[in-house]
Amino acid sequence: MPNSPVLPTVRRRRLGATLKRLRKAAGLSLDEAAVAMGWSSPKMSKIENAAQSVRPGDVTAMLKMYGVDDREVYSALENLARDAGKKGWWQTYRGVVAPTYADYISLESDASTIRVYAPLLIPGLLQTAAYARETISGITTTRSPEEVAALVEIRQARQSVLTRTDGSPKFWAIVHEAVLHQRFASRPTTMREQLRRLLDAAEMPNVTLQVMPLAATPHPGGAGGFSLVSFPGPMPDVALLENLLGATYVEGVDEVQVFGEAFERIVAAALPMDDSLALIAHLEEGLRT
Structure with a gap:
């Protein structure tokens, strides 16, 4: 029975792209690098294009061949090769989690920094279960109640990344003020609880939260929301764009840089953190009556 093809997960694409960049920096052609490794050129090409897995030991040999002497690079890429096909906790929700969503959860688990501009919804890592249930039910058009419940569980489980003991990522979220005025007729307390959740999350040392005011000057966020993972x-950053059909990843270095520069301009247009939290607290207080 033939082997199943290797799925080009985001982890494998990140690894392959980084190895390709290091090869080029060393001044080696694909054919030259393949010969030095004792491989065929197609095999080397498949590794760089995420169509074939590569062992951590082979990654070590490739880095030595490319003249890399930074131990941090060795450790990062060896671990990425080791974990490229690793199954995470989200695999228990197979059938509910789309491959692109599973990829994003794996990105979150590897991240050192996550930056999000959210013009339409509270970011998933900051959502209460009730808010997640309302918004997932409203957005999805083909999901059963059981699948919606599973997606809510997944969204809540993802939030553990912000408090993990082995080094949680820095999380910087900019939420549009219009999102904070949303209301849910079926459960009026949902938004008050959600605003309180934002205030509580902002007390975490690795969380930065800003609000984009309704009166903000024009900024790149007018083109839509996005997530930027470092x-x-x-390894290069990855940008994520979401729509009704799923997620689209932007992985080219030059293309991702556009989002990084856009985020800096969005930060400058948003309220400072203290003013943002004061606004959220004011809105939360107004919902108590």
Whole structure:
């Protein structure tokens, strides 16, 4: 029976792209690198294009061949090769979690920094279960109640990344003020609880929260929301765009840089953190009556 093809997960794409960049920096062609490793050129190409897995030991040999002497680079890429096909806790929800969503959860688990501009909804890592249930039910058009419940569980489980003991990522979220005025007729207390959740999360040392005011000057966020994920070591950032059909990843270095620069301009247009929290607290207090 033939082997199943390797799925080009985001982890494998990150690894392959980084190895390709290091090869080019060393001045080696694909054919030259393949010969030095004792491989065929197609095999080297498949590794760089995430169509074939690579062992951590082979990654070590490739880095030595490319003249890399940074131990942090070795550790990061060896671990990425080791974990490229690793199954996470979200695999228990197979059938509910789309492959692109599973990829994003794996990105969160590897991240050193996560930056989000959210013009339409509270970011998933900051949502209460009630808010998640209302919004997932409203957005999905084909999910059963059981699947919605599973997606809510997944969204809540993802939030543990912000408090993990082995180094939680820095999380920087900019939420549009219009999102804070949303109301839910079926459960009026949902938004008050959600605003309180934002205030509580902002007390975490690794969380930065800003509000984009209704009166903000034009900024790049007018083109839509996005997430920008950064990693330790040499791996390039990844940007994520979401829509009704799922997620789209932006992984090219130059393309992702556009989002990084856009985020800086969005930060400048948003309220400072203290003013943002004061606004959230004011809205939360107004919902108590």
